[in-house]
Amino acid sequence: MSSIITSDHPLSVPRQKSLNALLDTLIPASSDGNMPSATDVGFELYLQTQADELLPILRKILEDIGDDFPDQTREAQQDIIRHFSATNGEVFQAVLTRVYDCYYQNDAVRRKIGVVAGPLFPQGNTLEPGDLSLLDPVIAHSDQHEYRKPD
Amino acid sequence: MSEDIVDILIVGAGASGAAFAWSMADTRMRIVCLDQGDWTNPADYPSNATNWESQSFGPYHIDPNVRGLDTDYPVNNEESDVTVVNFNGVGGSTILYGAHFPRLHPSDFRVNTLDGVADDWPLSYDTLDPYFALNDRVMGVSGLAGDPMYPPKQPPLPPLPMGLVGETVARGFNKLGWHWWPSDSAIISQPYEGRDKCLNLGPCLSGCAQGGKSSTDITYWPEAIRRGVELRTRCRVKEITLRDDGFADGVVYFDADGNECFQRAEVVVMACNGVGTPRILLNSKSENYPDGLANSSGMVGRNLMFHPCGFAQGIFEERLDSHKGPAACCILSKQFYETDLERGFVRGYNMQVTRGSGPLTTAMTGYLSGTIPWGEGHQEAFAKRFDHVASVGIICEDLPEAHNTVTLDPELTDSDGIPAPKITYRYSKNSLDMLSHGMDRAEEALRAAGASEVVRSAPLAQSGWHLLGTARMGNDPETSVVNSWGRSHDVKNLFIIDGSIFVTSGAVNPTSTIQALSLYIADNMKKNLTSLFD
């Protein structure tokens, strides 16, 4: 859904295309196809809920990388973003934080990496109890590990 | 209002204030506790929402300067190597704490006798032993009896699951022949006293939605209130005032609407932690006490101790489920806890094994440390690290130094105009040498456990979670602020019960000892009610 270009989007159509290319460059899909790219995790919806803070920084980076960004090779795109991050460190970090925020809080992504989808509570996690017989050597050498007497 | 006298007025509803109120409730005296913060609602904690991870960077941030709630006060850390972190509200910092719950060691109370540094405490581990046990029972502590590094003790609940992280690092410790043991944790491993057990959610440091973590809003407070203690929230104390006879008269505070109020009391008990308590004492100036109340020794605000710390994170081939389970509670090693001068420093450190973080934090810290790039290679680097890590934290003993201080900031204030605390703190050479030794040993342990790569972060600046020493106890009024049971040498009806009365810091998380001390002080007061002010 997120790679769809729409007319009621707060960004112009060329900028939407650049945004998709930007997302795809920041978090590309995994080479085995198992993990989606950042374009495929509902960034438009995320943008709608965070527009006030997110739009100004997105506009800044999109203006800087230009409308021909989608037409560049992947290598050139990485270079352009690297240059942006070197000259606009704070804005870049803010954008990256939001992209990661959207990506790693997406239920599909979470399921794929073994994290509870949705809120953690009340589902919770199961943990291996751990093998307490591993303590045997410590107990066997208790004399070496004895606490220091205070007097 | 000014004629309304309470018997005992406690300032601060955190770890120590709660335990003290609970114990004093036995007396059926009129006990009131004031806290500047609110009750927190577990249904509001981040784990209830999908964006649980990003919320911990905002409204549940551990740094009050970032969190910026109107119930917080700002802290000036500009001249400090370490940033103060806390929580202000019912439960105090236990709302956000990791609940790693070791006790100080018997030797920690005798560092001068044993190692010729700092001062001995005016009481011993044995004195506190029954109060440690009582506190473990009321808080709900999980652990395993038999650790040779302590005198015998019996936690009321079985240990938390070690998980793959604990097992893996334990194997490393075993290869090296080092001590380790499952951590005592103030997190319940089984249903206990009407609370359900820990669900292994993970992010304990942004509040526990399940209530498995023993914060004092759900342990001590409900019972203390049932037994008659009155807890008033949103009451921010500005100063302690004095009667003509030199006794404390009560406190001036601001209520939720910013109105200045006065509460008289027969006894005032400070429990605002190692930063909040000296702040209010220093702000309680008068003709007789131009340098702040209870400060004839000049020690109020001095000898501030944190625990200098660092973390080494090992990356493992196998999946360790690192993001699951209580982040700070797993296993520990006391192999280097005691002095060995051949190591090049005095005293020692604790090795606290911690689990990993959630995916967003993993990605962001990976970016900041250069270990997980954005773009090409992101997925592979993330997959290699996420859930494949175990960390060893090095918690160093911090020795008291008079030049490490809490003072009043001349300009910065909270929203009620009370001067903010200013922290002046530098690591000592002893601390840095100790930390460097500890980081090497942490890496050694992780490599022995099979880590293919180790990333170090030390010293860690945002680590001022243990706030100690700024109103130290002692027998000599010239060099200490309170006596061996928390009573001010200068003002006989003023008591201090929080981490500020620590003489030395030990090398373990302090809350178990802070609470044992506050229960001990309460018990002493109960036993000496008729001669309390002699």
Ligand SMILES: Cc1cc2nc3c(=O)[nH]c(=O)nc-3n(C[C@H](O)[C@H](O)[C@H](O)COP(=O)(O)OP(=O)(O)OC[C@H]3O[C@@H](n4cnc5c(N)ncnc54)[C@H](O)[C@@H]3O)c2cc1C
């Ligand atoms: C992120 C984090 C992790 C931690 N992890 C651990 C851990 O794993 N193990 C451990 O042992 N310890 C840990 N700690 C430390 C632990 O929380 C503290 O040691 C403990 O809570 C201190 O108890 P206290 O009673 O001294 O103060 P606090 O619990 O901090 O309580 C002080 C209370 O006083 C109130 N107050 C302050 N000033 C005023 C005023 N002027 N008027 C009215 N009220 C006031 C505050 O609002 C607060 O509620 C951690 C702390 C943090 C922040």
